[in-house]
Amino acid sequence: MPTFDFAAPTTLAEAVTLMASAGTVRALAGGTDLIDQLKTNRRNADLVVDLKRVPELQRLGSDADGLHIGAARCCSDLHHDPTVNRLYAGLADSTGLVGSVQIQNRAAVGGNVCNAAPSGDTTPNLLVHDAIAVIAGPSGARRVELTDFFVGPGQTVLQKGEFLQELILPAPPDDSASAYLRFIPRNEMDIAVAGVASFLHIDPATKTVKKARIALASVAPTPVRARAAEAVLEGKVISASLIDAASVAAVESATPITDVRGSAEYRKELVRVLTRRTLNICLDRIGVSL
Amino acid sequence: MPTRHINVNVNGTPREILVDSTWTLLETLRDGLGLTGTKEGCSNGNCGACTVLLDGKTACSCLVLAPEADGREVTTVEGLDTGGRLSSVQDAFVKEGGLQCGFCTPGFLVSTTFLLSNIPDPTEDEIRLNLAGNLCRCTGYDKIVKAVQRAAATK
Structure with missing residues (x-):
């Protein structure tokens, strides 16, 4: 494991400041990819920022825009959520397939997206529901259609200091x-x-x-x-x-x-x-x- | 090395622990607190030997950083017994011989405890699916499945 410092912000503003720190900063959600990558020196870090204590990143609820899924929400929360099962059944299917129960209890859908593995099980389900990625960063928030989020294997449009805040899935129509x-x-x-x-x-x-x-x-x-x-x-x-x-x-x-x-x-x-x-x-x- | 104090409720007892930012929860439990019931197998989230309850849900403690556990509750295999008596899950694994070398057993006991708290009377398929994150290289799993069924019946 490389040597790194650790921070666990409890507000979005604090998270934005920390994520924009100098050096290599890694966002931590479930850690089921990141911690293994750090252990095996496939990724390095000067600072790991645990985003799970930021309320916006744990959001799971609907409003006029649709379903908001905070980027740090774990797969098992979605797999068992009544709204997800009723309106976004493919997402409910896939969040029960990521790794084991132990992994689903930790792994976040937002982390699955940001890890940008072509094989991620949850991502295609977000794409078919026309998901919008809300990106937080030092120059404010921006929205990107999830179809435009991926650049290559492990590569996304996220710039230095930016991180995924939430995904928004428009409410699907009847039938x-x-x-x-x-x-x-x-x-x-x-x-x-x-x-x-x-x-x-x-x-x-x-x-x-x-x-x-x-x-x-x-x-x-x-x-x-x-x-x-x-x-x-x-x-x-x-x-x-x-x-x-x-x-x-x-x-x-x-x-x-x-x-x-x-x-x-x-x-x-x-x-x-x-x-x-x-x-x-x-x-x-x-x-x-x- | 950046170090910090974390406060973790471990098996019902509040503990203040000095940890390195890069320690895993597994290292903290074993090396920091001497709770060696939790085992290190693969160290990458495949084998489940290090499974603990983190705020009541199973997690691979090898994939949790120690500072993440600050302010949270952790239950290890050492915390499953009830007042010094084996829990119904532990007792069922003994009665059915649901183990051979025993290395994977703490993880299976924690995962089974979590499974039965969510699905009190699981089918065999549900048992095998929910324990897929725990690997056993000795038993062939049949006696483990029987132990879970016994635990469900005696709960």
Whole structure:
């Protein structure tokens, strides 16, 4: 472990000041990535700032803008939250898949986002719900659409001194639902070979897709939207063949590598299958039958 | 080395401890307080041997910095007994032989205690899923699952 100092601010203003300190400053939420990275010298730090005692970063509640998720809120709080389960079901699915129970009790969704691993399970679910990232920093707060937050593996738009304050997920309309599936070769405690989050908003009278969102994990340098697949769905009457066509189109957005967890070809096939399955789960959750 | 005093309620007793900023909670418990029931296995959050309750929820103490625990409550395996008697979970692991070498057992006892406080009568699938963060290289898990089922039945 490198030598570093530690601070635990209790106000947002204090956190902004500390995060803008000289040297290498690391934001600490759940620590399940950061502390391991520090131990193994994959990241260094002069100062670690524990953001869990800042009330804004523990926020979990809805207002006119939608659901506010403080960046330090742990996965298990979201996994068990009634609103998340009712309105953002894909996020509830994914927060129960990150590591073990011990990890979910600590790991934050905001940390999953800022760690910017292409394989992060929660991120695609935030993307399909059109999440906004609220970034705090020395020159004030700014908002970025989460689709524009990721630059590369482990790389985000956060500048020196900036940190993620919260995520805002607009309230989804009636007759909509989301779902997440990932593939791993065992039942739990693994990193996604590929993951797919889907969101559908259906007109129940005509069964027309009013809005579709699909996002992919572990098949590109960053979490990505499958925009071609969304375009296949939107404005059309939902059917099994339309879902098949969208699932094929989703593969166009996947640019996976071959590595120890799976080949590029295998990952593309997983994207096709998981897209179909998650779209069908969305329909089940909305209560629309084909 | 930046050092600081932290106040932690450990197994019901308030403790003031001088720690280095870079110590983990695991190091603090074992080396600072001599509570060696909590074990270090992988040291990266995979094996669960270091599982403790932090403010009532399971956490890998190897992935908690000591100063994070300031003002919080920690329960280790040494704090699970009730007035010197084995808890129902501990007793069930003894009766079912849910251990062999014993190194992973403290973590399993803490995780099982947390599981049964949330799901008093878990299915076998729920037991295996909720204990997936605790690795045992001896038993093959069957006797551990039986111990959890016994604990649930006798709670």
